[in-house]
Amino acid sequence: MPIRLYNTLTQKVEDFAPASDNTVRMYACGPTVYNFAHIGNLRTFTFQDILRRWLRARGMETLHVMNITDVDDKIIRTAVQQGVSIFDYTKPYEAAFLEDMATLRLQRPEKVVRATDHIGEMVSLIQSLTEKGITYESDGSIYYRIAKFPEYGKLSHNDFGGMIAGARVDVDEYEKENARDFVLWKNKKEGEPSWDTPIGDGRPGWHIECSAMAMKYLGETLDIHAGGVDLTFPHHENEIAQSEAVTGKPFARFWIHGEHLIVEGQKMSKSLGNYYTLRDVLQMGYQPEAVRYLLASVPYRNKLNFTFDGLKAAVTSIERLRNFELRLKTDKFPEGSNADADKRTAESLARFEEAMDDDLNTANALGVLFEFIRETNTAMDSGGFNAANVAPVVALLARFDEVFDILKPTVAEGGLTDEAIDALAAERVAAKKARDFARADAIRAELLEQGIILEDTKEGTRWKRKA
RNA sequence: GGCGCGGUAGCCAAGUGGUAAGGCAAGGGUCUGCAAAACCCUCACUCGUCGGUUCGAUCCCGACCCGCGCCUCCA
Numbered sequence: 001m002p003i004r005l006y007n008t009l010t011q012k013v014e015d016f017a018p019a020s021d022n023t024v025r026m027y028a029c030g031p032t033v034y035n036f037a038h039i040g041n042l043r044t045f046t047f048q049d050i051l052r053r054w055l056r057a058r059g060m061e062t063l064h065v066m067n068i069t070d071v072d073d074k075i076i077r078t079a080v081q082q083g084v085s086i087f088d089y090t091k092p093y094e095a096a097f098l099e100d101m102a103t104l105r106l107q108r109p110e111k112v113v114r115a116t117d118h119i120g121e122m123v124s125l126i127q128s129l130t131e132k133g134i135t136y137e138s139d140g141s142i143y144y145r146i147a148k149f150p151e152y153g154k155l156s157h158n159d160f161g162g163m164i165a166g167a168r169v170d171v172d173e174y175e176k177e178n179a180r181d182f183v184l185w186k187n188k189k190e191g192e193p194s195w196d197t198p199i200g201d202g203r204p205g206w207h208i209e210c211s212a213m214a215m216k217y218l219g220e221t222l223d224i225h226a227g228g229v230d231l232t233f234p235h236h237e238n239e240i241a242q243s244e245a246v247t248g249k250p251f252a253r254f255w256i257h258g259e260h261l262i263v264e265g266q267k268m269s270k271s272l273g274n275y276y277t278l279r280d281v282l283q284m285g286y287q288p289e290a291v292r293y294l295l296a297s298v299p300y301r302n303k304l305n306f307t308f309d310g311l312k313a314a315v316t317s318i319e320r321l322r323n324f325e326l327r328l329k330t331d332k333f334p335e336g337s338n339a340d341a342d343k344r345t346a347e348s349l350a351r352f353e354e355a356m357d358d359d360l361n362t363a364n365a366l367g368v369l370f371e372f373i374r375e376t377n378t379a380m381d382s383g384g385f386n387a388a389n390v391a392p393v394v395a396l397l398a399r400f401d402e403v404f405d406i407l408k409p410t411v412a413e414g415g416l417t418d419e420a421i422d423a424l425a426a427e428r429v430a431a432k433k434a435r436d437f438a439r440a441d442a443i444r445a446e447l448l449e450q451g452i453i454l455e456d457t458k459e460g461t462r463w464k465r466k467a
Numbered sequence: 468g469g470c471g472c473g474g475u476a477g478c479c480a481a482g483u484g485g486u487a488a489g490g491c492a493a494g495g496g497u498c499u500g501c502a503a504a505a506c507c508c509u510c511a512c513u514c515g516u517c518g519g520u521u522c523g524a525u526c527c528c529g530a531c532c533c534g535c536g537c538c539u540c541c542a
Contacts, residue, residue: 011471029542037542044542074540157470158538206540228542233470235541259472260542262535297490298480303473303535310479313491320490323505355481364481367489374489377506381497437500444503455504464504 003058003357005224006301008232008255009155013359016254018223023061026052027214027252028109029227029235032069033093034078036277037100039291039306040261040268044228046292047258047300047360049106051226053403054356064109065217068094070116072206076192086193087116100278103288104295105405113213115204121212122204123197126184128246130199136177140187140200146180149241155255156233182238184208207238211251215243225252229259261295261304268306281311287467289406290314296404299361317366318406318467324373325397325407328390330462331380337388341379345392348372349399356403369400409465416450425454425463 002015018024028048031037037045052062070090079089094114101108126142129135134148146152146160153160160180183205188194194201214222220243227236236255243251263274281291294314298304348368355365376393379385401407416424424443431439444454451466 031542032540041542047542072540156537159469229472230537230541233537234539258542260536265534267535294479301472302480305479307478309491313479316492317490319504327505361481363479363490364488367481370489374507381506432500435500440500441502448503453504456499456502457505458498 001354001357003054004359005254005256006359007253008257009252011157014254016224018060019221019253022059023063024052024055024223025063025218026224026226027065027067027210027218027222028225029210029231030066030068030112031097032072032075033090033097034072034075035093036279037097038268039263039276039278039281039295042100042104042278042291043261043295043304043306044258045101045106046104046295048226049104050296050300050360050362050403051224051256052107052109053405054360057399057402058357062110063218065111065113065214066109067210067213068097068112068114069206069209070094070114071193071203076203079193080191103278103282104292105288111217113217115209115213118209118213118216119195119197119204121216122208123185123199125208125212125215125242125246126199129184129242132245134245135184138176141183141202142185142199143176143181144184144238144241146178146182146241149245151244152180152241153237155237155240158233180234182207182234184242207235208242210235211239211242214239214251215247220247220249220251222252224254224256226256226258229257232257258300259303261306263306265305265307276306286311286315287318287410289318289410290467293318293404293406296362297366299359299363301359315467317370320370320373322407322409322464322467324377326462326464327377327380328393328397330457330459332459333380333385333387333390334383335388336386338379338384338386341376341385341389342392344372344375344379345389345396349392349396352396352400362404365400366404369396372396409467411465412451416447416452421447421452421463425461428454429461 002017004013005016006013028045030045031041048064048066052064055062071086075086075090079086082089098108098112126135129144130142132148134145135142136145137143185199185204185208186202188201188203192203194203214225225236225239232255240251262268263272263276266272266274268275278288278291282288290311291314294306294311295304297314297317348371351368352365355361355368358364376385397407424447428440428443431437431443447454447463452463453466454461454463
């Protein structure tokens, strides 16, 4: 079965394959770097990560471009206020964003590109639009006349036809012919950064950057354009208008939108005090994997209710998965092979993949895996699992972790190394053997303080890091 | 008003026209120097409400109630 993805454009789940060769050309709207990313932003980027990882797991190559919006009204306003250049203002947030991505184990897209490095491309695109008679100028700014693009509204499934006639003046100081017309190039304002170009001294509007950068790196028709739901309109609608008016070709074959995250049942906002960055959550003592697991566990088209109960549940779930992996790798199983065990593993792998193929149904995929783990644990307890059955299970877990990536613990800086833990664990075993339980318990307590849990099993003592 | 999404056990959540996955929590048990950890078992006659279609509906249709998103910057 092919991978099936929901396409906002057609409002249907469709079979997906790249248009040409084996490379998926995808563009994902990245962050505006005026602040630290919050967990809501990160939910969207986690969904994009799951998407790209699953495409790759299914044997495709990805050419994934993510933009960094490093110029917009908010950035300019704040930078001017602080008396720094927009570059100096955005630079640390851009770095922080890339750091957060790495912390959350979000794979780096093949290309991460800045808006301000592509002013020339944007200007060319605006010039092409002007040549086609789609733009108009007002007060030194250039606008897109949506009346010239009859398909306007096809992505967000809105009919704007009736509104074209009712020309209004926008509330800001720019004159527009139609309320829906949007700015491509903003005239320079005194005291604000600008670029002196053939179309004037000014700065780009928000929408043009994505069209320009996407087409520069990925060609006129992308396989996938992804982003948060809120971008569907107007941002993505405008991208379509800009790009297709110039090329006459579909801008993207698949439009994939990730739902938002809410916090404790409410929209996240600073005024409600439920606004969290990744850094905030990690400071509370949670591991990045727990955040990643929680963000990935709800299918991307559903709203995700981020709660601390949910985060704790994620921690415990990860432990269950890791415990199983640990058992698989440390238990001694009888020689030979059990046919039922292999059959169960093969079927679970197939069901896991089928769930992921089904529009990235991560909740279902996790269900398959947990059910498999319970059944396999039972088989292990009752002797229905042999040494030769281990390898396929290891492969199944690897397949799972290829996309979820939560099995490997994050080792804190300055924490105990594996070798140091091994040594202490061995010392405790010796103390136990000598029936020096006081010493043994002391070591156990000491390790626990460092987040290391010791487990005495039939095969001996093993240890693990707390999730 | 327009477009769209959702209401499944204490919480999160999958799902199908044929009688409810999974995770967490809770209760019980196995194991153990004690403990911890681990593992196992139990846990929705019921899927917002009311009608309809059907041999049969949580899943299809209609109405209604509730919550939410977008239509303005926003992941």
